Amino acid sequence: MIQFNNKNTQLDDLLARMAEEIQLDDTRKERMESAYRAIESLLNEDTGFFKDAIFEIYPQGSVRIGTTVKPTGKNEFDLDIVVHIVMNWEEYSPQFVYNQLKRVLQNSDRYRDKVEPKNRCIRLNYAGDFHMDILPGCQETEIDYNKLVVPDRKLGDWTSSNPRGYGKWFIDKSNLVKMSLLEKAYAMENLPADEFSKKKPLQRAVQLIKMYRDEYFNDNKEMATSSIILTTIAGEFYGGEESIFDTIDNIIGRIKQSLSDLNWNGDRLKVLNPVNNDEDFSDKWEEDKEPELYEYFKKFVAHLDAQWQNLKEDNGVLEEANILKGLFGESAFLRAQNSQVSYIEKARKSSEIGINTKTGILTESLAIATKKVRSNTFFGSEQ
Amino acid sequence: MNSKKKYTLAEQFVALKKDYPEFKVRLEKNRVFCSGQLRPTARSVYYSFKLSYKVGTRPKVKITSPVLKRNFKNDKIPHVYPYNELCLYYPNYQEFNSEKLIADCIIPWTSLWLYHYENWHITGKWEGGGMHPKLKNK
Numbered sequence: 001m002i003q004f005n006n007k008n009t010q011l012d013d014l015l016a017r018m019a020e021e022i023q024l025d026d027t028r029k030e031r032m033e034s035a036y037r038a039i040e041s042l043l044n045e046d047t048g049f050f051k052d053a054i055f056e057i058y059p060q061g062s063v064r065i066g067t068t069v070k071p072t073g074k075n076e077f078d079l080d081i082v083v084h085i086v087m088n089w090e091e092y093s094p095q096f097v098y099n100q101l102k103r104v105l106q107n108s109d110r111y112r113d114k115v116e117p118k119n120r121c122i123r124l125n126y127a128g129d130f131h132m133d134i135l136p137g138c139q140e141t142e143i144d145y146n147k148l149v150v151p152d153r154k155l156g157d158w159t160s161s162n163p164r165g166y167g168k169w170f171i172d173k174s175n176l177v178k179m180s181l182l183e184k185a186y187a188m189e190n191l192p193a194d195e196f197s198k199k200k201p202l203q204r205a206v207q208l209i210k211m212y213r214d215e216y217f218n219d220n221k222e223m224a225t226s227s228i229i230l231t232t233i234a235g236e237f238y239g240g241e242e243s244i245f246d247t248i249d250n251i252i253g254r255i256k257q258s259l260s261d262l263n264w265n266g267d268r269l270k271v272l273n274p275v276n277n278d279e280d281f282s283d284k285w286e287e288d289k290e291p292e293l294y295e296y297f298k299k300f301v302a303h304l305d306a307q308w309q310n311l312k313e314d315n316g317v318l319e320e321a322n323i324l325k326g327l328f329g330e331s332a333f334l335r336a337q338n339s340q341v342s343y344i345e346k347a348r349k350s351s352e353i354g355i356n357t358k359t360g361i362l363t364e365s366l367a368i369a370t371k372k373v374r375s376n377t378f379f380g381s382e383q
Numbered sequence: 384m385n386s387k388k389k390y391t392l393a394e395q396f397v398a399l400k401k402d403y404p405e406f407k408v409r410l411e412k413n414r415v416f417c418s419g420q421l422r423p424t425a426r427s428v429y430y431s432f433k434l435s436y437k438v439g440t441r442p443k444v445k446i447t448s449p450v451l452k453r454n455f456k457n458d459k460i461p462h463v464y465p466y467n468e469l470c471l472y473y474p475n476y477q478e479f480n481s482e483k484l485i486a487d488c489i490i491p492w493t494s495l496w497l498y499h500y501e502n503w504h505i506t507g508k509w510e511g512g513g514m515h516p517k518l519k520n521k
Contacts, residue, residue, distance in 0.1 A: 007425040316428035321505040334506060341502050341510045348495070357403055360421030360494040371402060373491040376478045378499075378513030380470025382459035 003344070003363050005356060008243060009185045011311075011320075015244045016182055017336035018328055019207040020196055024068035024077060028130065032063070032079045035124075035132060042108060043083070049100040054086040060135070060163035065170045066199065067206040067231060072214050072329075077130035080121075082137055082163050084148060089138035094151030094158045098122075101136045119153050120161075137161055146275075165275035169235065174200040176240035184242075189365065205247040206234050209304075211328045216300055223296040228281050229271045236274065249312075252305050259298060268294055348373060387482040392438055398486040413437055417485075418447075423498035430497055434489065439481055442489050444469045446497075454504045461509045462496065469496050473514055 004010045024032075040057045043050045061080035062068045071077060083101060101122055105111045116123040121135040137148035138158075146165040149158040177200060179187075186197045209230050217224035237254040241247040255269075262269055268286075273279035285294035304327070311323050325333045347353040347364050354370035356363055363370055390398075396410040399417050406419035415436050420429040428449065436442040451460050451467050462470045471492040472478035479488045499511035 003424065005425055010425040314428070317424060317426050317501050318504050320426060337502070337505055341506075344498065345510060345512075353495075355421075355491045355494045358405055360423060360490075360497075361425055362423050362494055362498055371487065371491050373495055374478070374488055376471060376488070376492050376495075377473040377476055378462040378470060378496065378511055379473040379516065380462045380464050381515050382461050383463045383465065383467055 003361065004185060005359070005361055005363065006185075007314075008245060009181060012181050012243045012245055013185075014324070014336055014340075015208060016196065016199070016204055017339065018324070018332050019199075019204045019211070019244075021332050021335045022070045022211055023207060024063065024070070028077060029063070032077070032130060032132070035126065035130075036079070036081045039081070039083075039124075039132075039134065042111070043104060046104050048103070050104065056084050058082055058084065058164070060167065062227065062231075064163070064167045065174075065206075065231070066203045067210070069207050069210045069214070072218070076128070079130055079132045080135065080163075081132060082135050082148070084137055084139060084164075086139045089140075089149060089158070094149075094156075095153070097136050097138060098151040098153065101134065105134075117153075120150050120159070135161070135163075160276055160279065162273070162275045166273065169274050170202075170231065173235045173238050174202040176238065177201060177242050179242075181243040201241060201244045201247040202234065202238050204244045205238075205251065206231050208244070208248065208328065209234060209251075211332065212304060213300065215327065215329045216303065217296075220296075223293060225293070225297045225300060226281070229297075232271050232274065232281055236271075245311075249308060252301065252308055255301050256305060259301070269297075351375065389438070389481045390484060392436075395436060395438075395485050398484045399490075402486040403490065415485075421490075421494050421497060423494050423501060427497070427501060432493060434485070436485060441474070442479070442485055444471065444489060444493055451500070452504075454507060456507050458503075458507070460500070461503065462511075462513050469493060470513075471496060 004013065036057055036059065043055065043057075058064070059079065059081050061078070063079060068077075085097070089097070102115070102117060105115050105122060105124070111124060114124040114126065116125060118133065121133040124132045124134065126132065135150055137150040139145065140147045140149050140160070146162050146168070148161045148163070150161045152159040180197075180201050182197050183193060186193060191197075210227055213224055213227075213230060233255060234251050237251045238247060239250060241250055258269055269282065270280055270285075271282040273281060282294075284290045285297070307323050307327050311320060313319075321333065321337070344353065344362060351372065351374075352364060352366070354363055354366045354372045355361065357369050357371050362373070366372060392410065392413070392415050396408060396415045399406060399408045399415070403417075403419065406417055409416045416434065417436075418431070418433040420431050422429045430449065431447045432444060433447055434442055434444045445466070445468055451463075453459060460467065464470050471489060479485075495511065499509055502511075503509045
């Protein structure tokens with residue numbers, strides 16, 4: 001983690017590092033990719049329904065939109081994939097399509113013991129590693145390549161879904177900003193642009209909000225606000241802010257404003273699927289369903305808001321560290337902090353570190369108005 | 384063999400004034416005094432320090448505000464002399480002596496010390512390396 005002379009950039013870099021620490025690592029990502037490619041092969045080898053079917057497989061959810069967060073405790077990573085079939089679905093029952101997928105998986109020696117049927121998808125348990133939720137769906141019309149109808153076993157009917165459409169909506173929102181604060185700062189320091197610096201502020205904000213959600217609801221998991229709600233709210237309220245800090249700040253501000261306005265009218269916040277307004281992700285918040293979830297959501301937002309306002313004050317790194325540890329968990333914060341210290345010490349040992357002679361700020365760039373830090377050994381005892 | 388040149392008090396004074404225009408530097412008959420503010424990172428608070436130096440002695444550096452404190456583990460502040468004067472180099476290694484400039488050595492080491500002091504508060508560990516004097520037998 002490099003040292004910036006600007007405090008907002010420094011904070012954004014720290015936030016990005018924390019988010020990077022808890023996202024799906026490349027090794028796991030590759031493992032998950034080969035797992036779903038294997039499913040694709042299996043379906044391609046089917047001598048029954050899938051033999052003549054036109055289908056494709058792709059990931060949906062946080063893996064698709066780049067907002068993965070490592071699960072806490074004993075929870076496993078969750079990979080969601082879609083089996084998108086092009087067929088004359090109106091001539092079949094939803095149960096038929098679901099059962100075809102189940103048949104292939106249960107007949108395979110490899111997957112038989114991993115199969116766990118769910119309401120709309122079939123879960124494969126790769127014990128101790130991750131689980132994969134496979135959603136079978138049929139393309140609803142010829143003209144829209146994204147909209148699907150999926151079997152819903154509880155409903156006993158087809159239900160609408162649009163994972164690719166949602167993914168596109170979110171990515172488009174992320175791309176409202178052309179170059180983020182960090183990207184610009186890295187460019188100015190002549191550092192190479194890599195996957196880390198190119199990730200968009202909205203993606204990082206969603207990762208951090210989900211991390212904070214895990215921390216806040218750690219002892220009360222049943223009341224935790226769902227990821228789809230948090231991701232959708234973030235996307236809806238994103239205004240193209242350049243920094244992660246401002247992105248989160250403005251999203252919190254807009255949620256607060258909405259909650260206040262709606263409360264005045266006696267209404268609740270509704271989080272609709274942006275690509276299908278008939279679908280209310282926050283349906284459970286209804287008075288006659290689980291309104292406590294809505295109450296907890298409001299408390300969760302209020303707490304985040306209070307901490308975020310504290311972060312804005314110039315109280316120094318200790319206070320900042322305490323706030324960040326409280327929000328995102330101690331271990332994520334300490335990992336990012338320790339990686340910065342290692343970076344500084346490495347530069348120090350290579351004599352590549354200096355101080356800005358105006359402010360004293362340690363810096364890796366030995367430019368004008370910096371004084372090199374010479375080799376030294378701290379001594380003295382503890383007092 | 385040429386002996387290295389020793390810097391006079393006046394030369395130490397001039398170097399400090401030139402390199403750190405923000406600091407207050409004062410030259411007296413036997414001592415040079417310097418005070419100013421430093422912060423190790425862009426998000427740190429500013430630390431006020433004062434320095435006092437007599438040729439041939441260890442430059443004394445103190446942090447006047449905020450007051451240096453023990454960390455959350457109640458560990459004593461590492462790498463200080465009595466009265467919390469910062470201990471910035473190992474004398475036996477001659478990392479600093481009268482042939483070197485305070486402006487080149489002591490001031491940057493002060494920032495580095497503050498950086499590690501802050502990290503020691505945040506993580507509970509001093510990651511800046513260093514040595515401790517051997518305890519004398521009582």
